[in-house]
Amino acid sequence: RKEVEQDPGPFNVPEGATVAFNCTYSNSASQSFFWYRQDCRKEPKLLMSVYSSGNEDGRFTAQLNRASQYISLLIRDSKLSDSATYLCVVKDYGQNFVFGPGTRLSVLP
């Protein structure tokens, strides 16, 4: 079993749609959680950190459920510019970052 698993995708949604991505992790001792965004052939960039209380940044909402070892990302009112691959990332106490395989999103006009 992979340490970090994500919805395989791809997700093809119309502009304005709401889309949710799911992620699970296997290491219960994981310390920190992130969503990264990666555009085609570019480097990953931090989208947002994920906190147990849930956090929101504009149209993006991230949730963490430590008991279920589950992380989610919700994107509301999708824009064409949201098209990218979304990477779920978990950091353990050894300060290592473990990446999920990513879920590709295409927002269609």
Add this chain to the structure above:
Amino acid sequence: DADVTQTPRNRITKTGKRIMLECSQTKGHDRMYWYRQDPGLGLRLIYYSFDVKDINKGEISDGYSVSRQAQAKFSLSLESAIPNQTALYFCAVNTGTGAGELFFGEGSRLTVL
């Protein structure tokens, strides 16, 4: 943001050749990482370093070596390149503070023929 620079950005080489990918950063962050990315497999950790004297193997270190020449420089070497090392390689740095997120270089695309 940390300024992370990778060279070369693209390289085509032949099986058996020695290749070095270089990474430098301008912010003096302690923690530096090398990842490779393959389609469908996400990013996998090759080596990481938390200090000039601290080098650690990651998930897929076989066939690779690294050198932390200075706080700002972390190089990845392929002593004898093979075709299944064809991939996109990323260097990343970690601030070690706050949320502790990673900042990446732009990547080095390596093709081994």
